[in-house]
Amino acid sequence: MAMIAHLATSSEQEAATGARMLMPMPPPPPCTTVAARMQACDVALPTLQPCRLPCQQLWAHRGKPQMHVAVRQLRHRLSPHMRMPALDLPKLAQIEAEEARIYHDWRRTVCWPLSMADVQRFIALCTGGDGALRTTPVWIRSHDGHSQLPMVPAHHSAERLAQLLRLLADGAVGVGMTAAVQVLALVNNAHAFRDGNGRLGRALFNFCLHRAGLPDQCFLPLKTLTVLSQGGYEIRLREAELYDRWDGLYGYHCTTTELYAWLGEQPAAPDQNEDV
Template identity: 30%
Template sequence: MRAHFSRALAGPITPENLVTALCEANASLPGCSGKIRTAETGLTPNATGIQVYFPPAGTVSPQVEAIARFIAQGEDPLLAAIGALGMLLNCHPFSDGNGRVSRALYDHLLHRAGSRDFFPLYPLLFAARRSFDLALREAEIKGDWSPFVIHNCLLISITADWPRDEAASKNTALHGANQ
């Protein structure tokens, strides 16, 4: 997926080229259409019956435009990557593949800012799923992004000393080579 982001987001990030990159990345995933959703969606209810619903389909395009503006105006590339990850997950622009596309954009933005070649977000989220979800919902519902930013910074600090090969192998072992 990195190639889709590298090509479409080679220059300044605009709403148009971000939508193109997101749609191309989504279309590259098995079973995904590459089209912004037009129907309402939510997560399957958990064991206690709680279900997360995402914003109405008609609000997705303006939210993706806001994400592009946020990234473009960001003075701190790390905060831009973390904010884009959270905002994209919260607006849930596709019927399927949102997590994979969001993580790929996050990785691309970190790489574009000069970080390591690959950031293994998936295995870390797999291990810390509940705390990530709680921090993300707090940002979405209460508008308090501090726990989400802190959570992501902790995940990055955990992997700071991992060799690149180890980071890539942990991601592949948990979620497959193309994720």
């Protein structure tokens, strides 16, 4: 079920049940099989070629066996039960291009280690706001309005984000793919800002990979791949939150990286003439 964020009203706060909680730290490491796959992704990072038009490339190569295999891996066995918005390829391509542009502009302005000010500046850039941490309750609600879920309380979310930046600087969440997957999930779980949390998580995912050798011109299109997964990412995130099962998330992002690597090797011949 796709969700959108909104501020809670007083009546909704009274009805809050099953609120989202902070994920335990540190996250569990991947199993042996998934760890080997993640290590292979780390080794391959410096060799990846940039995919300039990821939405169009994904559409152009939709009939190829490699795409079918990747899509099956991105989706979850519960994906058929998810209510997802209709695919709007031109809009998605525009969103993805803007995310990549803002990320690259932001990355050129930061130094290591990342500070809270760096993160807040990214939020300000991508939302057109001031980058302030939220101080009020926030919920996510399904597109049909029938379901809603309270997020982590504001003071806990701010503390978690500060903690996460310290752990990232110390190498306590690993490097490369391990750091990228953990940081993305933990940022989404904390939901420290009123808006821009997903974009921040995706930016930090790419930032971790760039520090591990991903070429500067590359930007993994996680927004597009999340849509392609038909809820596959969201379901795996909830499995990690509720049951501390992380292998699904680790494996999902191995697939995203492998698919991006494959797309970068394909000829740039997007099919833009068919009705999507």
